[in-house]
Amino acid sequence: MVPSLGNLDAYVSAVNRMPMLTQTEESRLARALRDEGDLQAAGRLVLSHLRLVVSVSRQYLGYGLPQGDLIQEGNVGLMKAVKRFDPEQGVRLVSYALHWIKAEIHEYILKNWRMVKVATTKAQRKLFFNLRSMKQGLKSDASDADTHRNTLTPAEVSAMAGELNVKPEEVVEMEMRLSGGDVALEPQSDDGEESYAPIAYLADDASEPSRVIEARQRDWLQGDGISLALDALDERSRRIVEERWLKVNDDASGGMTLHDLAAIYGVSAERIRQIEAAALKKMRKALAD
Numbered sequence: 001m002v003p004s005l006g007n008l009d010a011y012v013s014a015v016n017r018m019p020m021l022t023q024t025e026e027s028r029l030a031r032a033l034r035d036e037g038d039l040q041a042a043g044r045l046v047l048s049h050l051r052l053v054v055s056v057s058r059q060y061l062g063y064g065l066p067q068g069d070l071i072q073e074g075n076v077g078l079m080k081a082v083k084r085f086d087p088e089q090g091v092r093l094v095s096y097a098l099h100w101i102k103a104e105i106h107e108y109i110l111k112n113w114r115m116v117k118v119a120t121t122k123a124q125r126k127l128f129f130n131l132r133s134m135k136q137g138l139k140s141d142a143s144d145a146d147t148h149r150n151t152l153t154p155a156e157v158s159a160m161a162g163e164l165n166v167k168p169e170e171v172v173e174m175e176m177r178l179s180g181g182d183v184a185l186e187p188q189s190d191d192g193e194e195s196y197a198p199i200a201y202l203a204d205d206a207s208e209p210s211r212v213i214e215a216r217q218r219d220w221l222q223g224d225g226i227s228l229a230l231d232a233l234d235e236r237s238r239r240i241v242e243e244r245w246l247k248v249n250d251d252a253s254g255g256m257t258l259h260d261l262a263a264i265y266g267v268s269a270e271r272i273r274q275i276e277a278a279a280l281k282k283m284r285k286a287l288a289d
Contacts (some may be wrong), residue, residue, distance in 0.1 A: 018048060018050065026087070046075075062136075065108070110128070123166065127166055131160065135152070157171050240272060243256040243260075
């Protein structure tokens with residue numbers, strides 16, 4: 001019952017050749033399904049009404065969605081209708097199934113026509129479909145100068161709001177949703193700036209796993225890691241490292257120089273440099289361990 005990609009025409013041709021049921025046959029099959037759970041009867045009821053789904057799907061081609069998908073969703077609605085159909089109500093299945101077919105197609109369109117749903121409440125869904133059809137009607141009646149105008153005039157907004165029994169601002173909001181274009185999340189080409197799509201800046205680099213690990217390691221090194229490495233040094237080596245690298249004077253000039261420390265310990269600046277180099281090497285080994 002589901003049309004395959006590339007075989008839509010063959011599917012439509014096949015369902016149009018399926019025999020239609022008389023009212024007597026339809027009632028008999030419906031009772032067999034209801035009273036006996038006859039799945040073969042359900043199958044015949046569905047197959048005989050597949051052409052109805054194809055016909056309804058054509059009414060929604062303007063949304064840019066594949067007709068095969070619309071038919072598939074409509075078929076789901078048809079099967080739901082067959083399951084719930086009561087032949088004792090005095091209506092034909094074609095009339096009863098129409099509501100279920102349209103309901104499934106509407107739901108599919110609302111979920112897929114925009115990445116962000118354009119209509120969430122029952123009132124918004126009614127406005128969504130009615131507003132679109134009414135706008136098309138206005139375009140067909142408009143002059144050539146107005147045909148290419150996308151926005152509604154205040155008078156048209158008021159008229160639509162009155163006819164649909166909604167507030168004018170609701171009409172304006174829904175029209176903005178309908179007029180909004182979709183933006184590709186990923187680049188459509190590899191050429192220069194055109195390849196820069198929203199996906200390039202939507203990602204949160206701070207949450208990327210390797211960045212998180214690096215940040216944790218950096219925080220540890222700046223805190224507990226430095227303290228641990230300093231504990232591995234003797235008192236003189238520790239002070240030299242602290243004075244040279246871990247202290248900042250009030251004038252932001254940095255720590256003490258080699259000559260300053262050489263004067264304090266009564267040795268040459270070269271000796272202070274050697275002690276500093278050995279201390280840093282020892283700290284790196286402590287951190288590695």
